Amino acid sequence: MIVEGIRQMLRPETDLHIVAQAHDGPQALAVLASQPSVRVALLDLNMPGMSGVELTRAIRADWPDVRVLVLSMFHDHATVAEVLEAGGAGYVLKTASRAELSTAIRQVAGGNTYFSAEVADTLLQNLQILAASPQPDQRPALTRREQEILQFIAREYSNLQIAEELFISERTVETHRRNLLAKTESKSVVGLIQYAIRHKLIS
Amino acid sequence: MIVEGIRQMLRPETDLHIVAQAHDGPQALAVLASQPSVRVALLDLNMPGMSGVELTRAIRADWPDVRVLVLSMFHDHATVAEVLEAGGAGYVLKTASRAELSTAIRQVAGGNTYFSAEVADTLLQNLQILAASPQPDQRPALTRREQEILQFIAREYSNLQIAEELFISERTVETHRRNLLAKTESKSVVGLIQYAIRHKLIS
DNA sequence: GGCAGCCTCCGTACCAGTACGTATTTTTTA
């Protein structure tokens, strides 16, 4: 029903060719297998059986050149993020007009991404969490020197190598290393690296 | 000059109070030190001396409650990403209208983020790279057992502990560990953990 | 049946990191 609706909706757009359609996940995968010309897969996130996210992931895994455009009623952050993580290239709300939908398809086909305005808002709102949020980080901060040492550790330098690099004694490096382990409450370099990554001190 | 222009521009917005102004980075930091009531710092990315990104970082480090709104002529991805990474909460182009600028200030003051439309586009375009890009990951896959071992290593288990946990010999764990190091091309457990995190095998 | 890949196990040797204690100099902060 919905599939047919979209088909009718896009009929006037003469540059868009609907080459196939399917009613659930497995069917979609089967269709893709026999239709090498598909460039964009437009799919309803809320489908029977296999979830839209799973299907997205499956498509991306088997046909990396097929761009996935997701159609959904909701735009909460968790869902949108999941779709992106699964490899979705666009996310359009079901309230979108024909004009918006066709624009989205063209954008996605062209290698770009497309997000409905509300979806984009959601994403940007959450960039805050990813990159710009005030982090109430109330643990003992690492000193400048310690952070520096940590950089080298993360690059798999040995204590001796670090010492030579910084023109200090190996013993000093050992001490810094000990303090790092204590401050990050890790038993070994393993926890240290995880701490560093979590706190975006490296990579 | 620019500072004065913005001041005049925002004068009609009666709910916004300009409590201080500065002409370069160090001056801004000094002003902040003496003005505890500042909630939003509006700064030109292209300033003399200290770069806007540096100033952003400095502000976030010393006054985590001050929200930084950046004003810039450009919106290339590298620059925007840098600002975000430094802790900026918003990014407005200099072509913005008074209405947009005041909206941005209010959004940022309210704990949200704000990005001019073009900037938002740039960001969304690059989400593709962050989250939806096809990753040609053509390295030897880890076996089930190896992944299992890796989980324990990430949790800071020693070889002996892993052995006991899995009812196998410590030697076997050592061998798996060696194979893991080889497959991930890392010199030590340091690289191993980074590999695991990058490939979402842990945490 | 044979081959490949995985999981299992052993020994020897070495080195790097870790634990713990102590102490001086330099820099920052109160």
Place this chain on the structure above:
DNA sequence: TAAAAAATACGTACTGGTACGGAGGCTGCC
């Protein structure tokens, strides 16, 4: 300027990972 924090440095001892080489059993596939 005194106190606190950071950076510097040393010694001893021990543990745990790493390098290297070898080997047998099991499963699944051609």
